[in-house]
Amino acid sequence: MIKDIDTLYSRIAGNMKRSAIREILKLTQQPDIISFAGGLPSPESFPVEEVKKISEKVLTEKGITALQYGTTDGCVELREQLSQKYKREGLNIDIKNILITTSSQQGLDLVGKIFINPGDKVICGLPSYLGGISSFAAYGAELIGIKFDKHGMRSDKLSETLENLKQQGIRPKFIYIIPDFQNPAGITMPEFRRREILELAYKYNVLIIEDSPYRELRFDGKPQKMIYELDNKGFVLTLGTFSKILAPGFRMGWILGNDQLIDKLIVAKQSTDLCTPAFLQLIIAEYMKQGLLEKNLINTINAYREKRDLMLKCFREMMPEGVTWTEPEGGLFLFLNLPENMDASELFHIAIEKKVAFVIGQVFHCDGSGKNTMRFNFSFASHEQIKTGISRLAEAIKDMMK
Amino acid sequence: MIKDIDTLYSRIAGNMKRSAIREILKLTQQPDIISFAGGLPSPESFPVEEVKKISEKVLTEKGITALQYGTTDGCVELREQLSQKYKREGLNIDIKNILITTSSQQGLDLVGKIFINPGDKVICGLPSYLGGISSFAAYGAELIGIKFDKHGMRSDKLSETLENLKQQGIRPKFIYIIPDFQNPAGITMPEFRRREILELAYKYNVLIIEDSPYRELRFDGKPQKMIYELDNKGFVLTLGTFSKILAPGFRMGWILGNDQLIDKLIVAKQSTDLCTPAFLQLIIAEYMKQGLLEKNLINTINAYREKRDLMLKCFREMMPEGVTWTEPEGGLFLFLNLPENMDASELFHIAIEKKVAFVIGQVFHCDGSGKNTMRFNFSFASHEQIKTGISRLAEAIKDMMK
Numbered sequence: 053m054i055k056d057i058d059t060l061y062s063r064i065a066g067n068m069k070r071s072a073i074r075e076i077l078k079l080t081q082q083p084d085i086i087s088f089a090g091g092l093p094s095p096e097s098f099p100v101e102e103v104k105k106i107s108e109k110v111l112t113e114k115g116i117t118a119l120q121y122g123t124t125d126g127c128v129e130l131r132e133q134l135s136q137k138y139k140r141e142g143l144n145i146d147i148k149n150i151l152i153t154t155s156s157q158q159g160l161d162l163v164g165k166i167f168i169n170p171g172d173k174v175i176c177g178l179p180s181y182l183g184g185i186s187s188f189a190a191y192g193a194e195l196i197g198i199k200f201d202k203h204g205m206r207s208d209k210l211s212e213t214l215e216n217l218k219q220q221g222i223r224p225k226f227i228y229i230i231p232d233f234q235n236p237a238g239i240t241m242p243e244f245r246r247r248e249i250l251e252l253a254y255k256y257n258v259l260i261i262e263d264s265p266y267r268e269l270r271f272d273g274k275p276q277k278m279i280y281e282l283d284n285k286g287f288v289l290t291l292g293t294f295s296k297i298l299a300p301g302f303r304m305g306w307i308l309g310n311d312q313l314i315d316k317l318i319v320a321k322q323s324t325d326l327c328t329p330a331f332l333q334l335i336i337a338e339y340m341k342q343g344l345l346e347k348n349l350i351n352t353i354n355a356y357r358e359k360r361d362l363m364l365k366c367f368r369e370m371m372p373e374g375v376t377w378t379e380p381e382g383g384l385f386l387f388l389n390l391p392e393n394m395d396a397s398e399l400f401h402i403a404i405e406k407k408v409a410f411v412i413g414q415v416f417h418c419d420g421s422g423k424n425t426m427r428f429n430f431s432f433a434s435h436e437q438i439k440t441g442i443s444r445l446a447e448a449i450k451d452m453m454k
Numbered sequence: 455m456i457k458d459i460d461t462l463y464s465r466i467a468g469n470m471k472r473s474a475i476r477e478i479l480k481l482t483q484q485p486d487i488i489s490f491a492g493g494l495p496s497p498e499s500f501p502v503e504e505v506k507k508i509s510e511k512v513l514t515e516k517g518i519t520a521l522q523y524g525t526t527d528g529c530v531e532l533r534e535q536l537s538q539k540y541k542r543e544g545l546n547i548d549i550k551n552i553l554i555t556t557s558s559q560q561g562l563d564l565v566g567k568i569f570i571n572p573g574d575k576v577i578c579g580l581p582s583y584l585g586g587i588s589s590f591a592a593y594g595a596e597l598i599g600i601k602f603d604k605h606g607m608r609s610d611k612l613s614e615t616l617e618n619l620k621q622q623g624i625r626p627k628f629i630y631i632i633p634d635f636q637n638p639a640g641i642t643m644p645e646f647r648r649r650e651i652l653e654l655a656y657k658y659n660v661l662i663i664e665d666s667p668y669r670e671l672r673f674d675g676k677p678q679k680m681i682y683e684l685d686n687k688g689f690v691l692t693l694g695t696f697s698k699i700l701a702p703g704f705r706m707g708w709i710l711g712n713d714q715l716i717d718k719l720i721v722a723k724q725s726t727d728l729c730t731p732a733f734l735q736l737i738i739a740e741y742m743k744q745g746l747l748e749k750n751l752i753n754t755i756n757a758y759r760e761k762r763d764l765m766l767k768c769f770r771e772m773m774p775e776g777v778t779w780t781e782p783e784g785g786l787f788l789f790l791n792l793p794e795n796m797d798a799s800e801l802f803h804i805a806i807e808k809k810v811a812f813v814i815g816q817v818f819h820c821d822g823s824g825k826n827t828m829r830f831n832f833s834f835a836s837h838e839q840i841k842t843g844i845s846r847l848a849e850a851i852k853d854m855m856k
Contacts, residue, residue: 054688055659061718062569064593065722071724071725092523095521098521100517103517104517107510115500116502119500119502119704120497121697154556154727157726158727161726165466165467165592167462169465172464186725187725190722226462257456257457259456259462286456300523301524301733302521303556303728319472322470322473323470323473325557325705329705331701332733332734
């Protein structure tokens with residue numbers, strides 16, 4: 053073995069942590085454990101038969117293009133379909149402002165790559181998506197967490213923090229926001245809060261990274277405008293993905309942004325993977341062209357709504373006093389608060405013995421807070437598993453409270 | 455627009471250059487230009503019908519797995535097939551020493567990410583693959599180029615350089631080598647040279663990155679052992695890809711390495727794209743299982759051999775005295791040297807006027823040398839285009855010599 057191999061690794065490698073969630077998932081893969089820990093879409097939502105037909109069509113009509121190198125910005129067909137999707141939502145987005153990424157995670161990595169120098173400040177929610185903050189931390193970002201209220205990131209706290217930083221001569225690289233059905237909190241930011249945060253971004257001249265992987269999965273209530281839509285000054289990059297609305301196995305996402313930022317991201321993508329698989333891009337473009345995305349989403353939304361409702365019902369019926377939770381209007385996750393003095397990581401071990409698993413909320417808090425919180429995924433488990441699992445969990449909490 | 459946007463970009467973004475080749479390719483996309491500039495495999499080599507059948511089979515038998523998230527290290531089925539491919543070549547490689555990457559370019563990016571701090575030294579060939587050196591330069595590597603002889607990287611020059619660096623207390627992060635049908639030089643390193651370089655790596659305690667995207671495309675002569683195979687101390691990471699032997703549109707590559715290095719790369723890949731598309735991995739695994747990779751390679755190899763032979767014949771018949779070229783035993787590229795006093799970038803403009811294009815060799819030289827060199831791709835153009843294109847080129851050179 054090479055001597056002193058550890059001295060050869062980069063600072064980025066030193067900043068990288070093995071994903072806490074992926075490690076937890078290994079623990080929870082025993083077959084008799086009911087796991088609410090993962091973030092997997094329900095396999096029932098995968099349109100296998102339609103993908104089969106469309107794959108054949110794409111290979112018959114555009115086989116060579118599908119198997120050849122593509123352009124770094126992505127296939128025109130797919131960017132056109134995304135542009136039309138936004139048009140149906142009342143938004144004009146030119147295809148030159150859309151970059152196709154090999155998964156939304158790649159989008160987060162590219163954002164980290166083009167903006168972050170070691171020691172740079174990045175503002176995120178308390179809590180926030182682990183995959184996002186890990187990507188930024190790898191490039192050396194120092195994360196500053198902003199507390200939540202029921203509308204998501206608190207604008208008063210954000211304002212204080214930005215002002216404090218300004219006093220110290222520090223301009224953070226960006227504010228990282230997941231406005232719709234936030235992972236992990238399950239909270240959706242109302243329009244007024246989005247506007248408050250955007251105004252702060254303008255005032256302090258700071259970019260916003262709007263990460264919205266669950267936006268299309270709304271079960272009830274009215275869609276809120278994307279921050280990208282509210283912005284008229286080019287301060288926002290928005291990340292989207294097909295992972296939760298079509299198939300995560302396609303690893304297909306996109307970024308919306310102004311010309312200059314998209315151009316910088318394209319150059320970064322060139323040295324990262326040159327281009328995203330054209331075959332998969334053309335399948336998705338055809339799937340959208342045939343109107344299947346919206347059509348199949350109805351079934352997924354109905355199925356997820358039922359599961360969310362069932363999980364909330366179980367919580368209401370089974371949870372002891374002092375336990376509270378969020379009631380998300382969409383997405384895959386809800387968030388549960390134990391009484392302040394209880395530790396979710398202790399509960400985790402009791403729960404595993406009772407054959408039920410969740411993710412400890414602390415991992416989503418960049419400042420190490422949130423010890424009494426937990427994230428639950430409701431999209432993957434069956435109805436039966438939700439009932440049994442939450443009942444086991446309620447028992448575990450009651451045991452711990454004794 | 456956000457104020458002072460340029461001050462928000464990272465040093466990595468500052469190190470990134472728009473790919474010179476991609477820019478040249480735009481110039482050469484006028485329909486009447488015969489271009490030897492790209493590095494595209496011939497579309498005739500794409501097994502469209504077989505991929506169609508196999509896609510259907512994968513979706514029928516493993517539809518859910520194909521469309522769901524996969525593990526970061528890659529599908530077992532594909533790693534098994536790769537392990538068996540190596541076994542047929544007489545090499546035992548456990549699947550835990552194989553990491554699937556979303557293109558070989560991702561492999562290069564991950565290598566840069568885990569090893570390079572700004573200012574670190576990386577040793578590469580003069581010339582060397584642009585996508586590799588760009589990835590490393592993005593992370594801030596300072597590239598040290600080693601001259602070539604007819605066997606590739608000169609071990610005497612490498613030894614000198616390593617000794618000089620050691621005297622200065624500098625340990626380079628790795629030596630970047632493309633041993634088979636090198637891009638751009640078309641040179642294959644014989645075993646004795648591979649061993650010399652490996653011994654130097656041992657002596658100076660430096661890693662080797664062996665990048666071998668064309669290895670399977672050998673037209674004549676005997677396969678040389680991979681440096682990975684010659685190494686028994688875990689000093690080598692080897693990158694492979696399906697881009698040139700199946701379809702670049704799949705963006706599918708792999709890395710071989712010792713347990714510790716593979717583990718580090720897996721953690722880096724988690725925050726880069728979580729996992730590679732399972733659908734495409736399963737298609738390739740089935741394609742290999744059915745023995746189609748080796749079977750179809752025979753046709754590709756025969757077609758490319760004919761094209762290489764034709765291009766060499768044209769060179770011999772048409773080129774003026776003083777022009778020399780490499781005669782590769784495989785791969786996609788050959789390299790041409792003008793007389794020392796001639797400038798290939800001047801020739802490029804004359805050639806474009808005569809409607810023929812190539813890549814200026816200087817872009818592959820990290821020290822700015824190689825002004826009189828040019829790279830030619832022979833896999834993509836038709837026989838007719840090769841004849842006409844090389845004739846136009848010979849005219850352009852003769853014009854310039856006048």
